[in-house]
Amino acid sequence: MGVLTDQPWEDLLRDCAPQVLGAVVRRYGDFDRCEDAVQEALLAAWQQWPVAGVPEQPRNWLITVAARRRIELLRNEAARRRREEEVAYAAPVEPPPATSVDDSLTLLLLCCHPALTPSSQVALTLRAVGGLTTAEIARALLVPEKTVGQRISRAKQRIRDSGARFRLPPPAQRAERLAAVHQVLYLIFNEGYTASAGPRLHRVELTAEAIRLTRQLHARLPDDGEVAGLLALMLLTDARRPARTRPDGGLVPLAEQDRSRWDAAAIAEGVALISDALARAPLGPYQLQAAIAAVHDEAARGEDTDWRQILELYGLLRVFAPGPMVTLNRIVALAMADGPAAGLAELAESALDPALAGHHRVAAVRAHLLEMAGDRAAARDEYARAARLTLSVPEQRYLESRAARLTPARRPS
Amino acid sequence: MKYLILIHSNQQSLELWDTLTDEQRLELGRGHMRLTEELAESGELIVSEGLADPALARWVSVRDGETIASDGPFAEVKEHLAGFYLIDCDSLERAVEWAAKVPDAAYREVEVRPILDMSGWEF
Numbered sequence: 001m002g003v004l005t006d007q008p009w010e011d012l013l014r015d016c017a018p019q020v021l022g023a024v025v026r027r028y029g030d031f032d033r034c035e036d037a038v039q040e041a042l043l044a045a046w047q048q049w050p051v052a053g054v055p056e057q058p059r060n061w062l063i064t065v066a067a068r069r070r071i072e073l074l075r076n077e078a079a080r081r082r083r084e085e086e087v088a089y090a091a092p093v094e095p096p097p098a099t100s101v102d103d104s105l106t107l108l109l110l111c112c113h114p115a116l117t118p119s120s121q122v123a124l125t126l127r128a129v130g131g132l133t134t135a136e137i138a139r140a141l142l143v144p145e146k147t148v149g150q151r152i153s154r155a156k157q158r159i160r161d162s163g164a165r166f167r168l169p170p171p172a173q174r175a176e177r178l179a180a181v182h183q184v185l186y187l188i189f190n191e192g193y194t195a196s197a198g199p200r201l202h203r204v205e206l207t208a209e210a211i212r213l214t215r216q217l218h219a220r221l222p223d224d225g226e227v228a229g230l231l232a233l234m235l236l237t238d239a240r241r242p243a244r245t246r247p248d249g250g251l252v253p254l255a256e257q258d259r260s261r262w263d264a265a266a267i268a269e270g271v272a273l274i275s276d277a278l279a280r281a282p283l284g285p286y287q288l289q290a291a292i293a294a295v296h297d298e299a300a301r302g303e304d305t306d307w308r309q310i311l312e313l314y315g316l317l318r319v320f321a322p323g324p325m326v327t328l329n330r331i332v333a334l335a336m337a338d339g340p341a342a343g344l345a346e347l348a349e350s351a352l353d354p355a356l357a358g359h360h361r362v363a364a365v366r367a368h369l370l371e372m373a374g375d376r377a378a379a380r381d382e383y384a385r386a387a388r389l390t391l392s393v394p395e396q397r398y399l400e401s402r403a404a405r406l407t408p409a410r411r412p413s
Numbered sequence: 414m415k416y417l418i419l420i421h422s423n424q425q426s427l428e429l430w431d432t433l434t435d436e437q438r439l440e441l442g443r444g445h446m447r448l449t450e451e452l453a454e455s456g457e458l459i460v461s462e463g464l465a466d467p468a469l470a471r472w473v474s475v476r477d478g479e480t481i482a483s484d485g486p487f488a489e490v491k492e493h494l495a496g497f498y499l500i501d502c503d504s505l506e507r508a509v510e511w512a513a514k515v516p517d518a519a520y521r522e523v524e525v526r527p528i529l530d531m532s533g534w535e536f
Binding site: 117119120123141146147149150151152153155258391392393396 | 503516
């Protein structure tokens with residue numbers, strides 16, 4: 001004990017979290033109890049390390065503390081059961097051997113188990129793999145701590161009920177289970193990215209957390225093109241963040257952003273990642289989305305954007321992962337490449353799709369295309385309609401300001 | 414995503430309340446307690462409360478920096494909020510499922526409203 005390292009201990013602690021949990025679960029098997037025990041060990045480290053210094057072998061320290069906590073939990077449970085059974089398996093106090101096996105992937109797959117709802121997958125992943133406390137997760141997700149705590153214990157109960165074990169799923173299920181992991185990581189990223197416009201103090205940066213976890217996954221599975229694509233997509237999207245909001249929190253649309261404020265290093269890394277993945281891995285939806293983001297990020301000015309290429313990429317994305325947002329985004333690209341009339345014609349057709357009926361973005365896209373076509377009055381009405389239908393406050397303000405801009409100024413009488 | 418489930422009270426529902434037996438009224442209250450527990454247990458509850466009679470309300474305004482609190486114009490109030498559930502769940506469909514479990518939904522309509530968030534967007 002007592003050795004203070006140069007590495008910030010918080011980062012070290014969070015990096016250790018999944019390895020420690022992996023080691024403990026591998027040894028004892030009871031995932032839900034082990035997860036509680038590791039969480040308590042992390043809290044103990046939070047309290048003790050800043051005072052006593054980082055232990056020489058932090059991972060073993062955490063494993064030992066977690067193993068002890070687990071026994072305490074077992075004892076408490078046994079006491080609660082009025083000691084009707086002996087605590088036979090509570091005997092060993094010596095820490096399990098810290099194996100060199102990295103269990104983070106197994107852990108990630110378990111946290112994104114198909115028996116869980118998306119919000120439970122997010123909460124459990126952030127705690128068990130991300131090493132965040134329940135309070136931090138609650139602050140980040142803007143819900144009460146109790147709600148998150150319950151979500152996590154419910155998730156663990158579901159995992160137990162499903163009979164899932166702490167091991168990699170059979171190869172036949174691997175791709176499907178990994179796809180769920182991609183989704184959860186992207187959900188965490190978007191949760192942070194979309195919330196970033198608000199005045200959020202003291203909140204954990206979920207975008208940074210998603211990027212960190214995806215980076216770890218990419219290091220583990222360097223040949224997985226979709227993991228590389230996902231990481232690239234996050235980097236290329238997050239790179240625009242500094243230019244995305246005005247100081248008053250208002251949104252700046254992509255075309256009007258000050259591109260000199262984009263994060264050039266993140267763009268370079270994202271572009272390198274996606275170029276490499278496209279060259280050697282089978283194509284997938286995250287790679288396509290990253291490629292689209294790269295085309296945007298590589299344009300020095302909004303008017304330099306290669307919309308023809310974006311249109312082609314959306315065409316492919318529509319085959320790989322069809323969905324209402326892909327349809328709409330493709331229509332925007334079509335209008336930018338071939339003119340607003342082409343976009344409006346296709347929009348009229350697509351708006352009949354029940355998945356898009358009444359969606360505010362149909363109105364927002366129509367407004368944008370009508371404005372491009374010079375029909376100011378109709379554009380204003382559609383912006384106003386979109387503003388009423390959206391759930392997002394910054395988006396609402398943006399749409400309202402577009403509508404106001406198109407409202408003819410009243411002539412002084 | 415967050416949703417507010419609103420339980421409104423109006424003349425019609427008050428008249429209906431008068432026709433309920435004591436046991437039915439008790440059961441309605443128990444139903445709310447069960448629902449609150451179920452929501453909390455699933456990790457989707459943020460808060461749920463029932464509201465006191467609107468006769469106890471104060472209407473607050475600030476004019477010229479002065480706070481004025483007055484008794485409400487309850488004589489004209491045709492409809493008021495009687496209670497609410499603020500929940501956080503994965504979809505509107507899920508919120509509607511929960512709303513259907515609100516005991517009052519068996520007697521009249523309850524309302525589900527999405528909560529605005531600070532989400533950004535890109536265009």
